[in-house]
Amino acid sequence: xxxxxxIARERIAILHEKxxxxxxxxxxxxxxxxxxxxxxxxxxNRLSLPAEFDxxxxxxxxxxxxxxxxxxxxxxxxxxxxxxxxxxxxRYRYR
Amino acid sequence: xxxxxxxxxxxxxxxxxxxxxxxxxxxxxxIEGEVVMETTNxxxxxxxxxxxxxxxxxxxxxxxxxxxxxxxxEGERLVARPARRTExxxxxxxx
Numbered sequence: 396x397x398x399x400x401x402i403a404r405e406r407i408a409i410l411h412e413k414x415x416x417x418x419x420x421x422x423x424x425x426x427x428x429x430x431x432x433x434x435x436x437x438x439x440n441r442l443s444l445p446a447e448f449d450x451x452x453x454x455x456x457x458x459x460x461x462x463x464x465x466x467x468x469x470x471x472x473x474x475x476x477x478x479x480x481x482x483x484x485x486r487y488r489y490r
Numbered sequence: 491x492x493x494x495x496x497x498x499x500x501x502x503x504x505x506x507x508x509x510x511x512x513x514x515x516x517x518x519x520x521i522e523g524e525v526v527m528e529t530t531n532x533x534x535x536x537x538x539x540x541x542x543x544x545x546x547x548x549x550x551x552x553x554x555x556x557x558x559x560x561x562x563x564e565g566e567r568l569v570a571r572p573a574r575r576t577e578x579x580x581x582x583x584x585x
Contacts, residue, residue, distance in 0.1 A: 396496075397492075397494075397496070397497050399500075399576050399577055402497055402500055402501055402576050403576055405492060405493070405501065405502070406501060406502040406576065409502045409504065409505060410502060410504065412505075413504055413505050425526065425527070428527060429504065432504075432572060432573065435572075435573040436573045436576065438573075439573050439574070439576075439577070440576070
């Protein structure tokens with residue numbers, strides 16, 4: 396039988412894709428629901444979210460981030476700052 | 491994605507095309523569209539011109555997988571919180 400974790404991983408990937416699609420179609424609220432659902436599944440199955448999912452979603456409001464549409468991406472001396480429309484910020488390093 | 495007939499009842503339903511084949515309420519019969527959202531007791535089905543909220547317990551669904559296969563599932567098997575559904579293997583006699 397396919398394990399719960401395997402299915403959970405696939406569900407997260409599907410929801411990620413759907414969230415991006417919804418966000419591009421301007422359905423931000425629906426995208427947000429998909430992001431929340433994916434987070435919840437990861438939480439229940441003790442999985443870490445893919446790095447790409449982490450970077451393209453807002454930790455504060457769960458929005459799916461599209462740079463230029465609802466997110467600002469700036470480099471700031473050694474790290475990237477991603478600012479969501481809600482004001483939430485996330486940083487990650489680069490070199 | 492490996493949504494197979496065996497795993498579908500535990501897998502992500504969002505994004506699949508669905509048709510209601512059996513329903514206790516004649517108004518629900520033959521509803522056809524894409525699953526856009528899921529709650530514990532309902533599926534939200536949408537088509538270009540209409541949207542429905544179909545109670546899971548009162549219907550039997552025919553899902554079309556991306557591979558083209560059609561899978562029939564009794565709605566009662568789907569009644570569960572969406573993130574929790576993955577953990578319902580259906581082989582326990584206790585729940």
